[in-house]
Amino acid sequence: VQLTESGGGSVEAGGSLRLSCVASGYNFSRGCAGWFRDPPGKGREGIAVFGSEGRTTYITSVKGRFTISKDNSKNILYLQMDDLRPDDSAVYGCAADPFWCHGDYPERVIGFDHLGQGTQVTVSA
Numbered sequence: 001v002q003l004t005e006s007g008g009g010s011v012e013a014g015g016s017l018r019l020s021c022v023a024s025g026y027n028f029s030r031g032c033a034g035w036f037r038d039p040p041g042k043g044r045e046g047i048a049v050f051g052s053e054g055r056t057t058y059i060t061s062v063k064g065r066f067t068i069s070k071d072n073s074k075n076i077l078y079l080q081m082d083d084l085r086p087d088d089s090a091v092y093g094c095a096a097d098p099f100w101c102h103g104d105y106p107e108r109v110i111g112f113d114h115l116g117q118g119t120q121v122t123v124s125a
Helices: 106-113
Strands: 002-006 010-014 015-025 032-036 043-049 056-058 068-073 075-083 089-096 120-122
Touching: 002 089, 015 032, 015 089, 015 120, 032 068, 032 075, 032 106, 043 068, 043 106, 056 068, 075 089
Parallel strands: 010 120
Antiparallel strands: 002 015, 015 075, 032 043, 032 089, 043 056, 068 075, 089 120
16 A cells, blocks of 8 residues: 655645645545644644544644545545644645544544655745
8 A cells, every 4th residue: 555645835824735645555435544744843643534434523723724535536635724824834644544433533543554655844934
């Protein structure tokens, strides 16, 4: 299984980016998927989860600004990020797990079976 992210870059505060995650050897239509990030000097954190039946949950700091979605026909997972802030700067990665999940706990994304390498997002003030 290989997960490959794209769409990162540098933006000013208040800007938007859309990240994409393409899976090879894995089908996003089953199981659970999500996004995590690695902020500089801090620990990895799961930020958004897409449950097996479509439930989505976010951590408080991104709720209302980020949206996770997927296109099963293209087998792509997305993260739309709006109103970006400097403290959103991090390497962002996608994750997938073949087991069923409610989609209630975004923090558990970092423990999923398959993790991508990530794409850098930098937000300037």
